[in-house]
Amino acid sequence: MSKKISVIGSGLGGLSAAIRLAVSEHDVTVYEKNSAAGGKARSISQSGFRFDTGPSLLTMPFVIEELFRFAGEDPPEYLTIRKLENLCRYFYPDGTILNAWPDLNRFAAEIESKTTDSKESLQKYLDYCKTIYDLTADIFLFSDLYSASTYTNTKALKTLFKLPKIDSMRTMNEANRSFFKDERIIQLFNRYATYNGSDPYQCPATLNIISHVEYSIGGYYLEGGMFSLTKALFALAEKKGVKFRFNTPVTSIVTEGTEVTGIQTADGFIKSDIVISNADVYSTYGKLLGDNKTRAAKKYSRLEPSSSALVFYMGVEIDSKNLEAHSILFSADYKKEFDELFTKKILPSDPTIYIYISSKFSPGDAPKGMENWFVMINAPNSSGTTGKEHLSIDSTRNVIFEKIKAVTGYDIAGKIRYESVMTPADIEEQTGSWKGSIYGISSNNCKAAFLRQANKSRHYRGLYFAGGSAHPGGGIPLVILSGKLAAELVAKQK
Numbered sequence: 001m002s003k004k005i006s007v008i009g010s011g012l013g014g015l016s017a018a019i020r021l022a023v024s025e026h027d028v029t030v031y032e033k034n035s036a037a038g039g040k041a042r043s044i045s046q047s048g049f050r051f052d053t054g055p056s057l058l059t060m061p062f063v064i065e066e067l068f069r070f071a072g073e074d075p076p077e078y079l080t081i082r083k084l085e086n087l088c089r090y091f092y093p094d095g096t097i098l099n100a101w102p103d104l105n106r107f108a109a110e111i112e113s114k115t116t117d118s119k120e121s122l123q124k125y126l127d128y129c130k131t132i133y134d135l136t137a138d139i140f141l142f143s144d145l146y147s148a149s150t151y152t153n154t155k156a157l158k159t160l161f162k163l164p165k166i167d168s169m170r171t172m173n174e175a176n177r178s179f180f181k182d183e184r185i186i187q188l189f190n191r192y193a194t195y196n197g198s199d200p201y202q203c204p205a206t207l208n209i210i211s212h213v214e215y216s217i218g219g220y221y222l223e224g225g226m227f228s229l230t231k232a233l234f235a236l237a238e239k240k241g242v243k244f245r246f247n248t249p250v251t252s253i254v255t256e257g258t259e260v261t262g263i264q265t266a267d268g269f270i271k272s273d274i275v276i277s278n279a280d281v282y283s284t285y286g287k288l289l290g291d292n293k294t295r296a297a298k299k300y301s302r303l304e305p306s307s308s309a310l311v312f313y314m315g316v317e318i319d320s321k322n323l324e325a326h327s328i329l330f331s332a333d334y335k336k337e338f339d340e341l342f343t344k345k346i347l348p349s350d351p352t353i354y355i356y357i358s359s360k361f362s363p364g365d366a367p368k369g370m371e372n373w374f375v376m377i378n379a380p381n382s383s384g385t386t387g388k389e390h391l392s393i394d395s396t397r398n399v400i401f402e403k404i405k406a407v408t409g410y411d412i413a414g415k416i417r418y419e420s421v422m423t424p425a426d427i428e429e430q431t432g433s434w435k436g437s438i439y440g441i442s443s444n445n446c447k448a449a450f451l452r453q454a455n456k457s458r459h460y461r462g463l464y465f466a467g468g469s470a471h472p473g474g475g476i477p478l479v480i481l482s483g484k485l486a487a488e489l490v491a492k493q494k
Contacts, residue, residue, distance in 0.1 A: 002026050003273040005490070006263050008288070009432070011039025012476060014278030015233040016067060016483025019453055020238040021490060023071050028273075030242060031265060033249035033432075037234045039278070039467070040431050041476070043227035047418040048367040049315035051374055052227050054438075056356040057326065058220040059213050060477035064229065067480060069238055078232040080223040082361070087219045089324040092184050093332040093405045099324075100188075115182040125179040125189070130213035132166050136209060141472045144485055154395040156243045166203035168446045175205030187334050190249035191352070194378055196474055197306025197439035204446045209453045221325065225358040225365060229476070253277070253288045253463065260462035274462050274493070276297035276486055281453040281469040282434030294459045303451060304444060305381040305437035306474075307341055310396065314373040315366065315418030322408050325360040329353040329407045341380050342444070347396050351377035352413070353403060370417065375400060381435040382424050393423065433469070440469025455485040464490060 003026050007014045010032040017149040022028045036042065040054035058064075061081050068075040073079075098114055101107040104126070108119035139145060141157030167175055176189045190200035192210040215394035222228045230430055238244070245265075252264040254277055262272040277284040282305075285297040292301065331337045331350045340348045356374040359366035366372045377400070405411045434440075441452060453470040457463040463485040 003490070004271065005029070005274040005276065006031060006250075006270060006272040007276045007278060007466075008253075008263065008284075009033075009039060009278030009467065010037035010234070010244065011278050011431075011467050011479065012041055012230070012233065013468065013470070013479040013483045013486075014039070014276065015230075015237055016480040017276050017464075017466045017486045018068065018072055018242045019233065019237050019240055020044050020487035021154045021276075022237065022242045023044075024487070026490075027203075028242045029270075030237070031245050031248045031250050033247070034430070037244070037246075038227065038230040039200065040427075040433075041226060041230045042141050043225070043230075044313055044420065046420070047315055049313075049370070049372045049418050050225065050358075051313040051315075051372050052225045052358060053311075053357070053422070054225050055476050056358070057373060058222060058226065058229075058476055060217060063477040063480050065232075067484070068236065071236055073236060073239075078236060078417045079228060081220050082223065084219045084221055084325065085474065086324045086326075087214060088326040088328055090184075090188060091329045092187075093407075094184075096184060098184065098188070100215075102215075104215065107215070111185060115184055117180050117185050119186075121180055125176075126212065126216055128167075128175075128179070129208045132206060132209045133216075135166050135213040136206065141481060143450075144489060145450070145457060145471050146456075146458075148249040157388060167208070169376070170205045172200040172203050172205050172207055176200075180372070185328075187330055190334060193443075193457065194307070196443055197308075197437060198443040198448075199342050201335060201338055202342070202428060202444035203338065204443065204448070206446075207443060210331040221358075221361050223362060225362050226476075240246055240344060248278075252290065253284070253460075255289070255460060258460055260460050272462075273359060274464065274490055276464045276490075278465075278467045278483075280432050280434045280467070281440060281465060283432050284465070287458070296453070296457070296459055299451070300453070302442075303441045304342075305435050306439035306442040308381045308427055308436035308438055309376050309422075309431075310347065310379040310393065310424070311422040312375040312397065312400070313372075313418075313420045313422070314375060314412070314416050315370060316373050316412050317370050317415045317417055318410060318412060319369065320357065320371060320408070320410055322410070323355060323357060324381055325357055327355045327357075327408075329355070329403055337378070341378055342442075345380040347379055347393075348377065349399075350403075351396070351399065353377055354401055355404075373412070375404075379424050379436075382428065383384060386480075393421065397421075438468070439474035440467075456480060456489040463494075 007030040042053040044051045065075045090098040193200035291297040337348045427436040466483040466486045
């Protein structure tokens with residue numbers, strides 16, 4: 001039976017849900033406060049430079065391909081997905097430069113030749129990460145975590161009988177130290193906690209699943225940059241009959257008792273059988289529902305938001321042969337950096353710098369002889385100080401310039417032809433992410449996976465959630481899966 005469905009927000013999770021529901025012959029309309037689709041995965045084009053605003057690396061491409069096939073379309077007609085030649089180039093304060101080659105034998109040889117760790121240590125570690133993935137992926141990524149039926153199949157029972165192997169009682173840092181002895185390699189793999197906005201010295205080692213996803217499944221890029229995914233999903237949604245209302249913020253979700261009846265916009269009340277919130281979970285409860293009393297709302301008010309980011313978009317007149325499409329300049333004291341982020345809640349005094357240059361594989365993203373530098377550091381969410389009292393954004397910019405020059409040899413200060421900045425406050429304003437947190441809640445305790453918002457509300461009938469702050473979490477494949485799970489749960493509603 002066809003339902004009238006309103007989707008709040010056109011991020012990748014909302015687009016994923018909308019496409020599936022439209023294919024299933026529901027009447028689907030997406031309401032977006034901004035002028036274009038994308039959420040965090042948008043694009044900036046200025047002065048001949050184009051920048052992806054948010055996600056920069058694609059993993060688990062089969063998740064995207066499955067969505068297109070579900071809609072009866074051939075993925076290559078919409079997207080060109082290619083494997084990276086080098087996952088990332090890592091620069092260390094001691095002068096070490098390490099290439100994370102996608103060929104694991106080559107990567108292992110790189111580690112053995114440049115550090116005190118061995119090829120065997122990498123292989124044992126990745127085997128361990130694969131075990132976590134094999135045991136947890138079906139439950140924690142591809143299924144409704146909160147449904148009893150999820151735990152009644154053979155794979156789920158196997159996981160339950162082997163719970164110690166998912167390594168949830170150690171921190172990521174503790175686990176990584178049990179496999180490696182070289183501080184540089186420990187730091188490299190500790191970095192993956194930041195993929196969901198967490199602290200490797202607090203988050204469970206179960207998150208080492210991320211290393212398996214990137215190294216054993218692979219890292220990819222999209223021709224035209226990551227925004228080409230947003231464009232492709234938007235085109236697919238329109239083709240399948242999804243309607244869009246841009247520049248139309250939803251001001252509230254309307255309920256009668258615990259039954260969702262529709263949404264309110266500036267145009268008035270819009271009756272809906274189903275509402276899917278692709279907005280941040282905190283904002284959905286606090287702003288759209290005006291709810292601070294239900295169990296779920298109270299729970300979310302107590303949970304720690306993930307970290308945020310400070311991003312500089314820089315059009316640079318330079319040819320950076322020393323850098324890859326993805327490069328990392330590590331801090332000298334990683335523990336101190338995360339203490340500043342999560343305990344002191346200030347901008348790091350010696351930040352790890354991530355540089356993403358899409359013009360290296362999409363030349364049209366920058367004028368000839370120039371490059372588009374997406375320069376990001378981890379930043380605290382805005383629950384406490386923004387760090388301006390201790391280290392202003394201008395001061396941080398200077399620190400970044402000095403570090404880039406010292407580590408890579410590139411003095412970019414006088415070669416910038418375009419520049420803009422996105423702060424945690426900007427992220428909150430533009431995307432609705434609570435306190436500028438990029439991934440919803442942090443995973444800084446062993447129960448975090450079970451604290452994330454379910455895709456179906458337990459309190460409000462007719463309300464569903466998709467996006468990075470809902471199950472299964474942030475990152476391109478996971479938000480697309482969140483839309484899939486939400487759509488499948490809608491199909492089960494009687």
